[in-house]
Amino acid sequence: MKIKDVKTYVVANPPPQTGGRYFLFVKLVTDGGVVGYGEAYDAAFDPHLTAKLMEDVAARYLVGRDPHDIENFFRLCYSSGFSQRPDMTMMACCSALEMACWDIIGKEAAQPVHKLLGGRVHEGLRSYTYLYPETGSVYPSETDSPKNVYNDPDMAASAALAAVRQGFTAVKFDPAGPYRVQGGHQPLLADIDLSARMVRAVREAVGARADILFGTHGQFTAAGAIRMARAIEAADPLWFEEPVPPDQIAAMAEVARATSIPVATGERLVTKHEFARVIEIRAAAILQPNLGRSGGLLETKKIAGMAEAFGIQIAPHCYCGPLVAAANIQLAATLPNFLVLESIKTWDGFHAEVLKKKIEWEDGFVIPSDEPGLGVELNEAVCEANPWSGDVLHLEMTREPIRY
Numbered sequence: 001m002k003i004k005d006v007k008t009y010v011v012a013n014p015p016p017q018t019g020g021r022y023f024l025f026v027k028l029v030t031d032g033g034v035v036g037y038g039e040a041y042d043a044a045f046d047p048h049l050t051a052k053l054m055e056d057v058a059a060r061y062l063v064g065r066d067p068h069d070i071e072n073f074f075r076l077c078y079s080s081g082f083s084q085r086p087d088m089t090m091m092a093c094c095s096a097l098e099m100a101c102w103d104i105i106g107k108e109a110a111q112p113v114h115k116l117l118g119g120r121v122h123e124g125l126r127s128y129t130y131l132y133p134e135t136g137s138v139y140p141s142e143t144d145s146p147k148n149v150y151n152d153p154d155m156a157a158s159a160a161l162a163a164v165r166q167g168f169t170a171v172k173f174d175p176a177g178p179y180r181v182q183g184g185h186q187p188l189l190a191d192i193d194l195s196a197r198m199v200r201a202v203r204e205a206v207g208a209r210a211d212i213l214f215g216t217h218g219q220f221t222a223a224g225a226i227r228m229a230r231a232i233e234a235a236d237p238l239w240f241e242e243p244v245p246p247d248q249i250a251a252m253a254e255v256a257r258a259t260s261i262p263v264a265t266g267e268r269l270v271t272k273h274e275f276a277r278v279i280e281i282r283a284a285a286i287l288q289p290n291l292g293r294s295g296g297l298l299e300t301k302k303i304a305g306m307a308e309a310f311g312i313q314i315a316p317h318c319y320c321g322p323l324v325a326a327a328n329i330q331l332a333a334t335l336p337n338f339l340v341l342e343s344i345k346t347w348d349g350f351h352a353e354v355l356k357k358k359i360e361w362e363d364g365f366v367i368p369s370d371e372p373g374l375g376v377e378l379n380e381a382v383c384e385a386n387p388w389s390g391d392v393l394h395l396e397m398t399r400e401p402i403r404y
Contacts, residue, residue: 001108003067003101005029006058008051009380011321011354012388018132019344019351020395022047022388023321024092025378026054028100030067034107037378038099039323041292042092043394054093067101070298074098078271078295091270091295098296099327099374106373113330113374117301120333124365127343128170128213131159150175151194153201160202164210167364170238170340171206172213173198176220176228178398184221184244184251185402187228196231203235211238211340214261218245218268222254229259238340239264239286239315253283262286267317271295275303279310286339290317292324297331304335313339319395322351325359326374333368341366354382 009025024040024047042050061076077094078084106113114120131149149159150173160171175198177191187195195214202212214237220228225243232240240261244251246268256263266288269275272295278284287307294300304314314335316328325344332338343366344351352358356377360367369375 001034001066001068002031002064003028003058003062004031006055006063008054009378009383010047010051010388011383012386012390013321013350014386016132018349019318020320021390021392022394023323023354024050024096025321025323025383026051026058026096026100027378027380028058028062028067028097028104030104034104036067036100036103036107036373037323037376038096038103039292039321039327040092040096041290041320041324042089044089045393046391047388047394050089050092053089054096057090057093058097062097062101067104070098070101070296073101074296074299086271086274088268088270088293092293095292095294095296098298099291099323102297102327102330103373110372112368112370112372113297113327114333114368117297117331118334120368121336122333122338122368124362124367125329125332125338125341126169127341127361127364127366128172128211129163129168129343129345131156131163131171131173132345134159149173153197156198157201157205160210161205164206166346167362168210169364170211170213171202172215172241173202174215174217176214176216179217179219180398180400180402182401184219184224184248186224187220188402192228192231195228199232199235199237213237213239213241213264215241216243218242220244222248222251225255226258229255229261233259233261237261241265241288242268249277249281249283252278253281256283256285264288264315266290266294267319269294271299272302272306276306279306279312282310284312286313286315288315288317290320290324291327291331292320297327300331301334304331304337308335308337313337315339316341318342318344322347322355322359322376323374323378325351326369326376329359329366329368330374354379
């Protein structure tokens with residue numbers, strides 16, 4: 001069996017764009033006609049450029065080769081052009097193509113991918129959701145004044161309670177202020193106050209029925225993050241996500257030692273080598289690899305194994321499309337140290353439309369598919385009917401320095 005053809009899709013995610021402005025999919029076809037699908041999570045460049053990069057990587061290292069040779073494919077990508085170091089965009093391309101290879105391998109074997117990665121140890125996967133606004137965009141402007149779930153404790157509490165009534169036992173929100181390209185800063189007192197009120201309101205609303213996941217996306221210095229942690233600690237969040245920029249692993253370890261809130265990180269890390277730094281100095285208790293970026297299913301299985309040896313848990317990240325979700329699900333089902341899975345609400349809306357059969361979610365749990373491969377099939381007609389033509393990136397940061 002050899003890979004014969006490759007095709008990419010850059011798909012616009014209609015409003016409210018839950019899970020990102022666009023999705024970046026790839027399709028591989030073997031000489032026997034077997035189809036495999038994958039998804040890249042790359043936000044550094046225009047997605048059409050990344051699509052071309054995926055096609056280039058496939059032409060160099062996959063077309064004409066056996067998709068079973070996963071380890072060799074990863075090494076070819078990792079060492080491409082004499083690089084041999086973690087590269088986020090290369091790993092996004094590698095991850096999507098490797099994902100599609102596993103889809104093919106599973107279909108050829110007539111087995112779900114989780115059976116080929118050691119078998120499932122979880123029948124259902126506990127899931128969490130972000131708190132999303134009931135109407136409007138999930139990308140509110142920094143200058144917007146109307147109240148929403150991002151800046152109003154009562155609305156956040158109401159949204160959290162609604163999620164719990166749906167069946168979720170964990171909810172996430174990011175009330176700690178804008179993300180700025182200048183890197184870590186000291187939080188404004190107003191941001192500390194708002195965060196504390198938001199967390200307190202959600203805790204009062206959900207009681208012990210749900211965990212609180214506090215996201216910050218690398219906004220703070222270590223000292224600033226410790227101040228923020230102290231303000232929200234009484235509500236006992238399950239995690240404090242990316243308290244400092246993701247490349248400042250020593251600073252993250254400083255935060256982890258200073259608070260009782262478990263630190264989580266990983267959506268912006270790639271390969272076992274970057275995650276190893278986190279593990280070595282105990283910078284986080286929870287790792288959040290994204291299968292559309294981390295290096296692929298086999299690489300992330302290695303990351304999870306390293307983490308397991310140190311009592312660190314895995315919570316796969318997924319602010320993207322349903323193919324990354326499907327890969328997350330197949331891998332998470334095999335992990336003894338799995339904690340919780342990011343869910344885009346209950347996988348309805350466009351995440352369901354772009355698949356021929358939606359991801360199964362029931363009473364707060366994602367149910368891993370036993371269908372061959374990744375367990376989902378891309379609806380190519382929907383992809384072709386929704387091309388992305390915008391010029392903004394999947395996610396962006398505020399460019400102006402913080403004004404105290």
